[in-house]
Structures are given as structure tokens and as C-alpha cells.
Amino acid sequence: FVKNSQIHDGIVDMDPIMHKHIAKVMRMKQGEKVIVTDESGQFFLATVFDLEGGRLILEKALDENNELDVDVTLVYGMPKGDKFEFVLQKATELGVTKIVPFLCARSLIKMDESKFMKKKPRYERIIQEASEQSHRNICPEVIAPIHLKELKDYLSEVNVVAYEESAKQGEVSAFHRALEKLTTSITIIVGPEGGFDESEITAMKDLGITPVGLGKRILRSESAPLYMLSVIGYEREL
Ligand code: SAM
Incomplete structure (x- = not known):
């Protein structure tokens, strides 16, 4: 990803992180080919033509789109420990567009904006590496944690x-029915380890969000978003 690098007249002036990646991590040599992606998600075939100076030359645009045909926003009740990082990586592999950490009534962690900002570069690195390995055209965005009152700003065409x-009440097909209406964008919301309390579900219903079951088995909070993203991928692509 040529994110912070400058592109002019078909030349990429690599930013220090990309330069280090090409020269030291990938150990590329002068004249070797590499595929890069610009801000818009366009892939290019490029050649390393000035390894020391950190410059690539763009050879040609490549017609490759590995994105889902819908935007998926994951609003995720932030879990404890490194589970959040695991979900960032796996959700990126599965095609998520935006990840919104959600501080809920039963959240077990205290995360304010300044704590989050300290960790954000690490989160972005995890996402970038996962995007590269999965040949994503774009890098998903991770934003600062929100509370219930801000949830309305992250809603999409379809919201679940x-x-x-809901699973216990036999609402297992509600997710399937919601996906049938999907054409452009979906917000999927998953609770933390302790789940949602009833008042949060009532408030979400008032915002037009549909509660859905994910089958008879209770999934861990880090498994549920990956299950939902896999189902979306299956419905849209397979
Ligand atoms: N509240 C439960 C408890 O304390 O026993 C478990 C919460 S579960 C570990 C974490 C989140 O995953 C839930 O808030 C929900 O969003 C989602 N989840 C897990 N299994 C699910 C299922 N079978 N149907 C719907 N949602 C599920």
C-alpha cells in the first residue's frame, strides 16, 4: 500500500515504512517487480528502480478487485486482552470495511480515546499486514471506541x-432474511464477553436494528464477528 508515499509522473517515492519493507523485509533487488495499491484501491505492477533512494516506477494498472461488493461495518463490543487484535486481523482477511470498537454496559475493559490513540498505530499495522496478505484493494479503517449514543452514526442500509x-427464540433465519435485502452496505454488531443487556437491545431496536441469532451454539465474542463475515462472504461470493 502506497498510503503515505508520494506518486508523481508514474514514480512512487516510498515513505520510510514502505521503503524498509521493500528493502529490508522483502529484501528486494533493483529491477524486481512488486504489486502496489494506491489510496483508491487500484493495483499497479511496479519495478524497483532506485532501491537506495526508495523509488518505484509504475509499469501498468492491473484490473484486480478483491473487495466484497458491499461495505461491511463491524461494531464490536471490545473484548479483553489481545482478542481485539485477533479480530482486526481476521475481519480484514474476511473483507470488513470499517471496524468500530463499542463500549457497552458489560464491557470488561476500560478504553478511552487517549488509550486507543496510543494503540492505533499497532492496530493499523495489523490491518495493513492482513490486507497485504489477503490482497485487499483497500485497508479497512479502525476508529476510536464509541458508546451507544454514537451508534446511529455508524448505521448502514441493513443493520443487525x-x-x-434471538437464537433461542428461533430467530436463526433473521440474519438470512436481512442479507436478502442487502445491496450496498451492512452494519453488524456483536457484544463483548458478557453479551448485551436487554436495555441495549431495546435501544438498538428503536434505531431500527434487527436482532439476529447465529445458530444454536453460543459463540465466543471473537468468533461471532468472524462467523457473520463468513456468512456475508458466502452469500455475496460463493
Ligand atoms: N451473553 C452470553 C453469556 O454471557 O453467556 C454470551 C455472550 S457471547 C460470548 C458474545 C457475543 O457474541 C454476544 O453478545 C452476541 O453478540 C454474539 N453471539 C455469540 N453467540 C451467538 C448466537 N448463537 N446468536 C447470536 N449472537 C451470538
Whole structure:
């Protein structure tokens, strides 16, 4: 990803991180070919023509699109420990567009904006590496944690919240029905380890969000978003 690098007249002036990656991590040599992606998600075939000076020359645009045909926003009840990083990596592999950490009533961690900003470069690195390995055209965005009152700003054409009580009530097909209406964008909402409390589900219903079950088994909070993204991928691509 040529994210912070300058492109002019078909030449990429690599930013220091990309330069280090090409020269030291990939150990590329002068004249070797590499595929790069610009801000818009366009792939290019490029050649390393000035390894020391950190410059690539763009050879040709490549017609490759590996993105889902819908935008997927994952609003995720932030879990404890490194599970969040695991979900960032796996959700990126599965095609997520935006990840929104959600601080809920039963969240077990305290994460404010300044704590998040300290970790953001690490989160972005995890996402970038996963995007590269999965040949994504874009790098998903991770934004600062939100509370319930800000949720309305992250809603899409279709909005669903995974709620295990819905699964118990036989609402297993609600997710399937919601996906049938999907044409452009979807927001999927998953609770933290302790789940959502009823008042949060009521508030989400008032925002027009549909509670959906994910089958009879209770999934861990880090498994549920990956299950939902896999189902979306299956419905849209397979
Ligand atoms: N509340 C449960 C408890 O404390 O026993 C478990 C919460 S579960 C570990 C974390 C989140 O995953 C839930 O808030 C929900 O969003 C989602 N989830 C897990 N399994 C699910 C299922 N079978 N149906 C719907 N949502 C599920």
C-alpha cells in the first residue's frame, strides 16, 4: 500500500515504512517487480528502480478487485486482552470495511480515546499486514471506541445485532432474511464477553436494528464477528 508515499509522473517515492519493507523485509533487488495499491484501491505492477533512494516506477494498472461488493461495518463490543487484535486481523482477511470498537454496559475493559490513540498505530499495522496478505484493494479503517449514543452514526442500509436470546427464540433465519435485502452496505454488531443487556437491545431496536441469532451454539465474542463475515462472504461470493 502506497498510503503515505508520494506518486508523481508514474514514480512512487516510498515513505520510510514502505521503503524498509521493500528493502529490508522483502529484501528486494533493483529491477524486481512488486504489486502496489494506491489510496483508491487500484493495483499497479511496479519495478524497483532506485532501491537506495526508495523509488518505484509504475509499469501498468492491473484490473484486480478483491473487495466484497458491499461495505461491511463491524461494531464490536471490545473484548479483553489481545482478542481485539485477533479480530482486526481476521475481519480484514474476511473483507470488513470499517471496524468500530463499542463500549457497552458489560464491557470488561476500560478504553478511552487517549488509550486507543496510543494503540492505533499497532492496530493499523495489523490491518495493513492482513490486507497485504489477503490482497485487499483497500485497508479497512479502525476508529476510536464509541458508546451507544454514537451508534446511529455508524448505521448502514441493513443493520443487525447478534443476540443470543434471538437464537433461542428461533430467530436463526433473521440474519438470512436481512442479507436478502442487502445491496450496498451492512452494519453488524456483536457484544463483548458478557453479551448485551436487554436495555441495549431495546435501544438498538428503536434505531431500527434487527436482532439476529447465529445458530444454536453460543459463540465466543471473537468468533461471532468472524462467523457473520463468513456468512456475508458466502452469500455475496460463493
Ligand atoms: N451473553 C452470553 C453469556 O454471557 O453467556 C454470551 C455472550 S457471547 C460470548 C458474545 C457475543 O457474541 C454476544 O453478545 C452476541 O453478540 C454474539 N453471539 C455469540 N453467540 C451467538 C448466537 N448463537 N446468536 C447470536 N449472537 C451470538
